[in-house]
Structures are given as structure tokens and as C-alpha cells.
Amino acid sequence: MTSEFDTLALRTGIHRSQFGEHSEAMYLTSSFVFENAAQAAARFAGDVEGNIYSRFTNPTVSAFQERLAALEGAEACVATASGMSAILAMAMATLKAGDHVLCSASVFGATVQLFSSIMSKFGVHTTFVQGSSVAAWESALCKDTKLLFVETPSNPLTEIADIGALAAVAKRAGALLAVDNCFCTPALQKPLELGADLVIHSATKYLDGQGRVLGGAVLGRRQVTDSVYAFLRTAGPTLSPFNAWVLLKGLETLRIRMQAQSQAALQLAQWLERRRGIERVYYPGLPSHPQHALAQKQQRLGGAVVSFDVKGGRDAAWRVIDATRMISITANLGDTKTTITHPASTTHGRISAEARKAAGIGEGLLRVAVGLEAPSDIQADLECGLS
């Protein structure tokens, strides 16, 4: 089979049923029937392959796993009910009480909560470090460090971490490096090729691309993903076949969407940088971005998320949001419809003010996830609140 991205995105994971359907079949069934009792026993014992129950495996979910694994260049993929359940399953499968985690400070708010409030209850302790400083990761290592977790570009400030350098740090420490590849997707960045051990996805975002369903995935070597699968099979946060089917369709247009949305995001970032009333624009494709050179080396394009600080703090930021007429005021991102949010009071509202400050998320910060509308209409909508 070809290794061209677009072809893999359309043609991998197709296993036609006896009906010869062209579009992938959706297997909406909670369980599978056996020919007889002996076959049921053999499947449960793992002596013969075959589906048992959709918490374990489902053909539509397997098709999605196969396709995403091909796109990320991963040996194996395990799909989950959401991005957060992907991070939880990965953590539960790879960590135990007494282990230590290093996590970049600028990550999605629920990821901070998961490591700081939930995993800590089970004796797994986390140190948050500045993602873009390799020295900070190195100096925070300790003998119990088993996992380095990084989001690059980060949500919402698009901070970039050097995946290759962090992979080397993790390797020396005998730890795993997991990269949340939500903002770039494999269309723009392939962490496993850069040396990461695991890739995490919130498939809810660009993999779906149209804001329809929740989903997630953990990808990497089968040896590790097998233990993620074992956790899921027992604990249950698996992907539904319906959502897997929607995501399969999303993957078909992934590269084209990422390219068009990244180009529109760059235009918007350049326009914002020239605009009065803006203190700072965060976009990896801008030469003013502190890790612009690294982003150019590690990513094909800058991605579709642009964040910016408006002068005047929360009041001014909320005025920009409230003046929009087209852009959707919603916390999701990765949609073909442009969305806007105020991270300090929404996606990152539950983390402490100190953690927000450490991550650089101020009261005047806005995050725009650029969609496929005409760039001039997106600019005009933001212009209302900025002028």
C-alpha cells in the first residue's frame, strides 16, 4: 500500500462486509454472536481472534485505529471515548504509585487537573515545567520520573517544545515521552518520527474537524498500547462505533483542512500583529514567536490556533467576544467553523490563578481557532470588538 498521507487517510482500514459497501460500514452493536459455545470460550480465552463485545473491540473502531496509526506512523493505536480518557488510560497503563511525571505547564486545563488532583490521589506526583526549556525538563528529573508529557503547540499559547530533544532526555532517564498532538495532527507533525514514545489525541478536535463527536487515541509501540488497551477493556472509556465512523470520515479531509485553516490562521495572525489594541500575538508561524525556528523545523505549518492579548484585560477581551456576530463563542477548537474563547474564564478557569500565571494565561488573552470561512469575514467579525 502507498505511504502517501492523503491516500492513507482515505483508503486505510477498509474491510468490506459481504454486502460490498463502498463507504465504511458502521457496526452499531454492543456484542457479537458466536457459532457455538466452544467458539465463545476460545475467543474469551484469546485462543482465536474475533470480536466479543464492543468495550473490547468493534470493527468500526478498529478501522479508525488502523487509519490513524497509518497517518501517525505508529505500530498501534488504541481509541478512547475522549481526549481526556486517552490521557487517563495512558497514565493508568504506564504509571504506578511512587512514580513521578514531568508535564509542561502550558497544557489544556483538564490535563493539569488530571495530573495534579487525580493522579496525585494514587501516589503519582507531577512537576510542571516550562515546555520550551529543555534545561527545565532536565533539571526537574528525578530517579522516579517515568513519564514526560508535553503538548506542542500548547493550548492556548502555542508554546513549542523540542520533541527530539525531549525524546533524548526521556531516553537517558529511562522514561517515556508522550506528546499531545492535538493542535497539529499528523498532517503537520509526526512526534513518533521525532523520537516520542507515545502520541495522544483529542480526536474531538481536528481529527473530526466539524465539531460533531468526542473521541481520543493513544498511539505508539504495541508493547505500550497493549497495556493501554488492557486498562480500557477493563475500565471502559472506549470509543463508540458511531463516533469512530464519524472520525473515519473526518480523517479523509484532514490534510486539506489543516492546510487551508493554517494558511487562514497565518493571515489572521499577521493582521492582528499590525492591529492597534493588541498587546501580543501567539502564533508559531510568525517570526515574532519565540520558538518560530523550531516550529518551522518540527511542523509543516503553524496550525490553526491563534491566541492574542488585548490591551485592557478581561473587560476588553470579553468586549471582543461579545461583539462578534459570526464567530462561535465556544470552548471547542478544531472545527471548520471559527471559534473564540477566553481561556482564563473557560478552558483554564478551573486551574489556580498561580498556575494560570505560571503558564502565561492572562485576563486579556483570547484564543481563536480559525475555521474555513473567508479570512476577510473572520477579520471583519473581530474588528467589531477591537475598534
Ligand SMILES: Cc1ncc(COP(=O)(O)O)c(C=O)c1O
Ligand atoms: C490539547 C488538548 N488535549 C486534550 C484535550 C481533551 O480532549 P477531550 O475534550 O476530547 O477530552 C483538549 C480539549 O480541549 C485539548 O485542547
